Amino acid sequence: MRKKTWTSATGVLMVVLFASLMMGGLTSCKSKKKLAREKAAAEYAARVEQAKKTLTAILDGTTGWTLDEQQKQFDTIKSYNIDDPQVKDLMAKVSEKLKGEQAEAARKAEEQRLRDQEAAKRKADMEKFKSLNDAFSQIAQSATYDGANQRIQQTLTLFSTPEVPVLIIIDQQQGFNDYDRPTTIGKFLNYLKDMRAYKFAVESVKKDAQGKITELELIKK
Amino acid sequence: MKKVAPVLLFLFVFMSAGPLLAQDNLSPARKQAIDSLALEKVRDLSKYITIIGSKTTPWSEANRVIDRADELFMPGSQMGVSSLLHPKIQYYTVRKYFERLMRLNYNKVEIEWYKINYVSDLQRQPDGTYVGVITIFQKFKAYDKEGRLLYQDTTKKDITVYVKRKQTQIQGRMIGFWDVLLGDIRVKETSK
Secondary structure, X not given: OHHHHHHHHHHHHHHHHHHHHHHHHHHHHHHHHHHHHHHHHHHHHHHHHXXXXXXHHHHHOOOOOOHHHHHHHHHHHHHOOOOOHXXXXXXXXXXXHHHHHHHHHHHHHHXXXXXXXXXXXXXXXXXXXXXXXXXXXXXXXXXXXXXXXXXXXXXXXXXXXXXXXXXXXXXXXXXXXXXXXXXXXXXXXXXXXXXOOOOEEEEEXXXXXXXOEEEEEEEEO | OOOHHHHHHHHHHHHHHHHHHHHHOOOHHHHHHHHHHHHHHHHHHHHHHHHHHOOOOOHHHHHHHHHHHHOOEOOOOEEEXXXXXXXXXXXXXXXXXXXXXXXXXXXXXXXXXXXXXXXXXXXXXXXXXXXXXXXXXXXXXXXXXXXXXEEEEEEEEEEEEEEEEEEEEEOOXXXXXXXXXXXXEEEEEEEO
């Protein structure tokens, strides 16, 4: 009988102990989840705050970042999928700003490319037409009328006739040339003698079968 | 329908005229190029006048330069001539002025133009011509054979400039160009 009582008491104790262990474990698990939730919420809030700061700084232009760096930051924030109306509003504004700046940067890069291309062409032309440009400069630099006239006669031998047309570009915009009133090579060479200055560069020449110039295009420097 | 027709007509006329109006509005860069071109023509004239007036210029060269200088002007343009010795301003056609200048009865003549600037910007007229006024200051000095200064004055002159878009055929193709022509040159004031 004593043995039976002992056995049932031990059983009850075991059940209580087991129940206590189970309860304790459940409570600990619940608090860990809560902590994790709280931590995640805090991290999200911090991320939202950081996103707002970053986006505002990009909008104000105070980041000091390059356009690419700004775009990377924007893409990172976008990947967070933050569901916050203020962040969404800022993202829309930043997206528009970056698009505008990228378009402007592309336009400037294209302009620079065209300028470089033009400069390279001009340099190549200068080399190509060096002897002709030199001949014109020498006429302009002649100290006497006789000296200038002699050089004019020499230079005219490069042309098919003294009436060869000379076109002078005064401005170039998007591949379109604005010209001064056309003149002839005879008049132009005398003009150089009178002005004592050569402020042009040869842009193009046309030649006949004998290699004589039949049309000259100059550009104002 | 009767009310809609005038509106449609207006829209049609407006849209047809659009491209023409757009062509009339020169970009600032093109306008600047034309402004510079007109100033350059006045500077060219200044050099030509110095050459024509100079007693060291050979006769044949002076006559050739007169032809070039004359080509800068609208037909019939006049040049005002003043003197501290005569109160009245005389006006001559530009060719007559150049010929008189070449024959001035001094041993040495120095003519210098300076402060060449727009006094009135080029403005587009209804016929498409751009008209402006450029002012210049002319320093005139005349010497005898001993090199003594016999006469000098400084004259402020206004030059009307006309710039028009024209076309010409060069070796079978049409070339558009800006034609700058100078008009009357009027004396504004003369001083010692």
